Amino acid sequence: VAMAAPLVLHLLLALLLGSGGRSGAEPERDSLREELVLTPLPSGDVSATFQFRTRWDSELQLEGGTNHHFLRYAVLPREVVCTENLTPWKKLLPCSSKAGLSVLLKAERLFHTSYHSQAVHIRPVCRDAHCVSVSWELRQTLTVVFDAFTTGQGKKDWSLFRMFSRTITEACPLASQSHIYVDISRNSQENETLEVSPPPTSTYQAVVLGDRRTYAVYDLLNPATFSGSRSLNLQLRWKQFQDIGSQLVPFLHAQRYVSGYGLQKGELSTVLHNTHPYRAFPVLLLETVPWYLRLYVHTLAITTKGKENKPSYIHYQPAQDRLRPHLLEMLIQLPANSVTKVSIQFERALLKWTEYTPDPNHGFYVSPSVLSALVPNLVGAKPANWEESPLFSTMFPVSDSSSYFVRLYTEPLLVNLPTPDFSMPYNVICLTCTVVAVCYGSFYNLLTRTFHLEEPKRSRLVRWLANIIRRIRGVPPV
C-alpha cells in the first residue's frame, strides 16, 4: 500500500476544490461512499466488510490504455499483518478514523479475529453513462470475521458494540452515501430466525455471488436512523438458531498443497472444485513459483474425474536462477460438478549461504496461485447501475448479467529447502586451529628445539651451608 504522493495530492486538491466549488448544476467532481455489510454465518460467526469508495475527477488521463505489456504482477507470500498495515490504510480515508463508519476501525478488535483482509484498488472508471472521459476511483475494503467463541464468548448474538467496542454516532460529513447492510437472507416469510434491531429503514435485494440475497438497509445520512439516542448500535439476535441443511458452498473454490517427502523433491498440487450443478466454465490459473523450486514441466498433469483434461491455453515462462520465478498460466475448462487436480513435480534447490533467511528451518514461502473465472449465476440478475447500487455489487463490472467475475487466491505454501548447518564455519575454524596448534605445533617444537641442562640457581648462603654439610659427610662439594 504505497500510495504515491501525487495521488494523495489529487485527493487533497479534489476535496478542497470539491467542497468549495460544488453547485447544483455542475456534476460532482468527487464523492465518497462508505458502507458496511454484516453477514451472519451459519457457524454463528459474523463477517463484517467495510468498503470505502472515493471517486474524483482529475486531468490526469491514462495514456496507453490497458496494454497488457505493461501489466506487472508482484506478490509477497508472507507478511505479518498488524496495526502498522492498518495505519496508512486508514490515513487514505477522507474522514480518517474520526467520523462515519471508520470510527469502528480499531486495531485491537480488528486483529482479534479469525480472518482479516485489507485491500486497496485504484482504477479508472467511466465518469458517466456516456463514458467519454474517465474519473479515478479508489476503493478500500476491509473484511473481518469475528469468531463466536473468542470474541462472542460463545454466544451467537452480535452487536456493533460487541464486535468493534464502539457504536456509530454519525456518518462521515464528506460522504454522499453511507449505509449499513445486514444480510437477512435466512429470514424467510414465515419464520424470522434473525432479528435485527433497531428495525431497518428498508430492505434491498441483490444477486451476490450468483445467489439472491436480501439485505436490511440502514441509511446513516438519514437522521431517523439514529432516532432517540445519538448512537446506533445494531444488534443481531437469533430467535432460533437452525443449522441449514444445505450449506452455501461457493461454485468455485480451490486448495493447494505440497506433497512428497524428503528435502530433494516434491509435488505441487492445486485442486479446483466446480460445484455448479449443470454449468461448466473456464478458469484461468496463474501460478508463480519461486526459482528455487525447480519445476519439471513434463510432469504437469491435469486430471478431472480420473481422465486427463487438456487446457485450452498454456503459457509457461521458465525461471532464471535468482532473477525470475516460474510463470505458469493455464486456461482450464471445469466440467459441471467436478473436481480437477493440477499437479507438477519439482526439485528443491540449494541456496547460497548468504541467501538463507535468519530462520531457514522455518521454510520458504510459495505465493498463492490466482484463479480468475466468470462463474455463471444460478439466478438471473440485471446489470447494476453503478451510482445507485451498493458498493459490494459493483466491485467487478460485468456486461453480461448471466455470470459474475471472481478472483480467488489459494493458500500460500511453506516449503522446506535443504538447509546447511550454519555452525560449520565456526566448527571448521575451531577444529583447524586446534589441529594446527596441537599437532603441527608439537612437531615443530620437537624438531626445532634444542635442550640443554641448566643448573638451578641457589643463593650463596644456601650453597655455603650445603658445602659444609657435604664436607662433614665426606661427599664432594657442590
Added chain:
Amino acid sequence: MSEGRVDAPSSQLPELGPPCGWDPGQQRGARTRGSGVRGRAVPQGRGRVGEAGKGWAWAGPSPTAALHPGFGSPAPALGVLVPDAASSGPGCREPACPAGPAPFPRASSLFLMLLPPGPSLLAPLNFTGTSCRGHLRPQPFWFNYRHVANTLSVYRSVKRLGIPDSHIVLMLADDMACNPRNPKPATVFSHKNMELNVYGDDVEVDYRSYEVTVENFLRVLTGRVPPSTPRSKRLLSDDRSNILIYMTGHGGNGFLKFQDSEEITNVELADAFEQMWQKRRYHEMLFIIDTCQGASMYERFYSPNVMALASSQVGEDSLSHQPDLAIGVHLMDRYTFYVLEFLEEIHPASQANMNDLFQVCPKSLCVSTPGHRTDLFQRNPQNVLITDFFGSVRKVEITTERVALNHLKCQKDEELTEPLNYAEQLPVAQIIHQKPKQKEWHPPGGFILGLWALILMVFFKTYGIKHMKYVF
C-alpha cells in the same frame, strides 16, 4: 496543458522560490554554516535549537493534532501548506505561503531511530515446530517481548512529545503484537496488569522482520539507500537535525546482536557515525542503548556532538523488570522502564535537562550501573533540554481568513472522443485464439557451439583446408 498543475510529477514542477516570510537576513544570521539556500524547503530561521528556551510558546492541544496527519507525511517541496490570506507578490512560492507551520519543526529536524534486534544466541532453532499444512507463522523468540516493548515505549514518548511519524524510523525485528502467542492481539504492554498499551493505534513500523539487518541499519544511518527506498524508510536529516538513536536487544562487550545471525560492533557503529558527521547528516546526536554491557558500544565513538547513554557497564548485565503472568514473559527492561517513567512526566515545554536523564536509574533500582559519555558533546549537558532530542515544537499560527485557491482550469476536451468501455475481465475467446509467440532465434552457444566447432575442426584437419572453399 493547464498552468499551475500541481498534480504533475515533481520533476516537472515549476522552480520553487523561497518561502514567503523568509527573511534572508534572519536566515543568514541563524545559520552558522552559511551554505546558501537549498532547493527544498529550508527550515525557517525563526529560532535555533540553542534559543529554544526563549520565545517559544507552546499553546493549545498537542502540536500533532494541529498538523493534520491525514494525508501522510508532507513532502518537503510542496507540503501541506496552510493557505495564508495575505498571498504575497511575485517571487514567492505558489500557492499562498504558510504563515503557520513550517514543514519541519523548529529549525532542527528531530529524527528518532529505534531499533530492537532479535533473538538470543542460545537456541539454534527459533521456532517450535513445523506443520505440514504450512499455516504456522514464524515464531520469534517470544521472550524477547521486552525488547519490542522497550522500543515501542520510547517511540510512544517521542510521538507524544511531538515528533511525527515521518521523522521516525522504527525497526522491529520481531512481531509481538500480532503473534499467535499474544493473548491480546495488536497490543504490546509495558506495565503488568496490562495498564499501558505502548503499541497504540497508529504505529508505523518502517523496517520489519527480515528487513532489520546490520546492512540496512548502516545504510539508513549513512544514507546510502537504493533509489527505490520509500521516504519513510530513509533518514532525511541534514546538518541542523538532532538525532536520537535508541537500540535495545541482546549484546555483549563491543557488539549488539541482530536477528540471531549477525551482529554489529562498536567499531562499525562509530565509523557509521563518523560518516554521518562528514556528510553533515546531523547536528547533535543522542545515543541510548539498553543491552548487556551496553557501555562498550559507545567506547569507540570519535565524532563530535555525540552524547551516549547506556544501561550497564562493561562486565554487567542489564536486567529485565517485571513479568506479566497472563503474557508469560518479562515486559520491559529495567533501565527503559525507568526512562519511560521519567519521560511520562515530560511535556513539550518542559525544561528538564540531560543531567536529569543521567540520574534516571540508579543502581538501587537498576541493579546495573548506567553510564553516559559526554566528552564529545560540545555543550554542557546541563544546558541541553530533553525536548531537544525527544520532542519537537512547531510554531503554529492559526488564521481564520479564507483563501481562494487557484482553480484548476478544467479544459473539457470538446472534441468527441469515442466512448470507452470496460475491458473484459476474462476474455476467454481472445486467450484461446492467441497466436503462439514466435521464439526468437539465438545463435547456438555453450555445448552445441563447442560440439560444432569440434566437428568442423576434425573435418578440416582430416581432409585438409582445401575443402573449405567448397563449404563456404
